Amino acid sequence: EMQLVESGGGLVQPGGSLRLSCGASGLVLSGSWMSWVRQAPGKGLEWVANIDDDGSEKHYVDSVKGRFTVSRDNAKNSLYLQMKNLKAADTAVYYCARCPSNNPQACGFDIWGQGTMVTVSS
Amino acid sequence: SYGLTQPPSVSVSQGQTASIACSGDKLGDKYAFWYQQKPGQSPVLVIYEDAKRPSGIPARFYGSNSGNTATLTISATQAMDEAVYYCQAWDTSTAVVFGGGTRLTVL
Numbered sequence: 209e210m211q212l213v214e215s216g217g218g219l220v221q222p223g224g225s226l227r228l229s230c231g232a233s234g235l236v237l238s239g240s241w242m243s244w245v246r247q248a249p250g251k252g253l254e255w256v257a258n259i260d261d262d263g264s265e266k267h268y269v270d271s272v273k274g275r276f277t278v279s280r281d282n283a284k285n286s287l288y289l290q291m292k293n294l295k296a297a298d299t300a301v302y303y304c305a306r307c308p309s310n311n312p313q314a315c316g317f318d319i320w321g322q323g324t325m326v327t328v329s330s
Numbered sequence: 331s332y333g334l335t336q337p338p339s340v341s342v343s344q345g346q347t348a349s350i351a352c353s354g355d356k357l358g359d360k361y362a363f364w365y366q367q368k369p370g371q372s373p374v375l376v377i378y379e380d381a382k383r384p385s386g387i388p389a390r391f392y393g394s395n396s397g398n399t400a401t402l403t404i405s406a407t408q409a410m411d412e413a414v415y416y417c418q419a420w421d422t423s424t425a426v427v428f429g430g431g432t433r434l435t436v437l
Contacts, residue, residue, distance in 0.1 A: 243426060245373075253365070253373065253416050255426035267425040270331070303372060313420045316363035316378040323372060 210235040210319055212304050217324030224294050224328070230287040230304030230321055238262075238282040241307040241315055244289045246300035247323075256302070257289065261310060271297070294328045301325050332421035334429035341435045342407045350432045352400045352417030362400035363418040364393055366411075367431075373416065377402060404434075412436045 216228040228244070243258040257268045257278040266278050277290040287304050302324050305317035334354045342348035352362065364377035375384050377393035380400065390405045400419075404411055417429040 245426075245428075252414075252431040253367075253418075253428045255418075255428060258426060269424075312425070314361050314379060315420055315426065316361070316375055316418065317365075317373070318375050318378070318384060320372040320374075 209233075212306065212319055212321035214302060214304050214321040214324040217302065217326045219327045219329065220294055221330050222295060222328055225290070225292045226294065226326060228289040228291070228302055228304075228324060228326070230289075232285045232287075232306075235306070235319065237280065237285050237287065237306065239310065241310065241312055242278075242280060242287045243305050243307065243315070243317065244278060244287075245303045245305055245317070245320075246298075246326075247303070248297075248300040251300075254300075258307070258312070258315070259287070260312070267312075291326070294326075296328050299326060299328050332419075332424045332427050334417055334419060334427055336415075336417060336429040336432045338430070339433045339435065341437055342404075343437045344409060345406055348404045348407045348411070348434055348436075350402045350404075350415050350417075350434065352402070352429050353398050354400075354419060354427075355398060357398050357400055357419060358396045360395075360419045360421065362393065362395045364391075364400075364402045365416045365418065366413045367416065368413045376415075407434075407436055409436050 244256040306319040307315035365373040380395040
């Protein structure tokens, strides 16, 4: 079974940092664009960041630019999201998701993880 | 920045056809994708590249995309189809963008 599993969420104070990880089983992430998508409690989906198959191209939603960094380690079949200067507005479930296309304009997400909760609060 | 607009809610009687619209500037020139999310679960891709169904998605789900509107249509709607549905596209200015979601209620 193809599966993505996120980890690293938790409670952090405003201004703090957190690093999320996304591991894959039953599938190889190299060759695929990958994204982080978040969902605040009771709210809709918000795309956060994506990264191309070799890590050379990255994009971010404006609200996290300069604070979040997406990266990947294809040798470890893993995706990461380093989050700094966290704000209450960053509180959400964070999902990693795979785009099976190597064309970002055709990127739909066919595999999602179960999500990891990040709570930013004092 | 680019945005996608969906109605907050749609209601449909069981066995009837439900249509959920997603509007965005020249959306028909882009690929549209649709996701189903049930409470407490991760989203599931139900339509990709405007009108294609992933394996395992029932044939009663179909999509179209033209002009400024993409539409997800669910025929012979069943109680299990009750969920929130999100559209998604890619734009040069915003990269990936999601619509606000539409809660489908099956009466």
